[in-house]
Amino acid sequence: DADVTQTPRNRITKTGKRIMLECSQTKGHDRMYWYRQDPGLGLRLIYYSFDVKDINKGEISDGYSVSRQAQAKFSLSLESAIPNQTALYFCATSWSGDTQYFGPGTRLTVL
């Protein structure tokens, strides 16, 4: 079984809809991260969490929110999706800022 899982793997939605992407991990790591990747580009950090009570904005947090429901769960929400949020979204985990391990990704399309 995968250590970092993401649901859904693919999602197509319409402009203005609220969307939630979920991430779960069984690695026991304290830190979790959300990244997005646009075609042909590297990953950009959206939000990160050091633990369930510590949430921090990354470089591109506008239009997104997160919730750390438990140490093992970190969800990303798009309150009102727009087309330029169409991208690949990756969740990652690490132990105290060490090596990050990534989930398989969610491909989101906003029409």
Place this chain on the structure above:
Amino acid sequence: DAKTTQPPSMDCAEGRAANLPCNHSTISGNEYVYWYRQIHSQGPQYIIHGLKNNETNEMASLIITEDRKSSTLILPHATLRDTAVYYCIVRVARNFNKFYFGSGTKLNVKP
């Protein structure tokens, strides 16, 4: 974090060693060199990391020059499944800094 420079693409024959270079001339003394790869929109996969000594694991070897301004990732016997984008990243371990992925090197392993 120090920035890195990688060639945009490289070819390698199947079964031969793939040597992927990375320049990081502004690296600081406490920054590690990490390598990840991404196979066709899958989640980035951790390969190896090191500080100043050469490192080897079951996937690859990492050679860091004595002045630490450059490094080389070596895949000893490349297979078609090693075709991917390879990212060289420098960061301070055990301290939060996001992974700056950049554009990476697209390695094409050919039969």
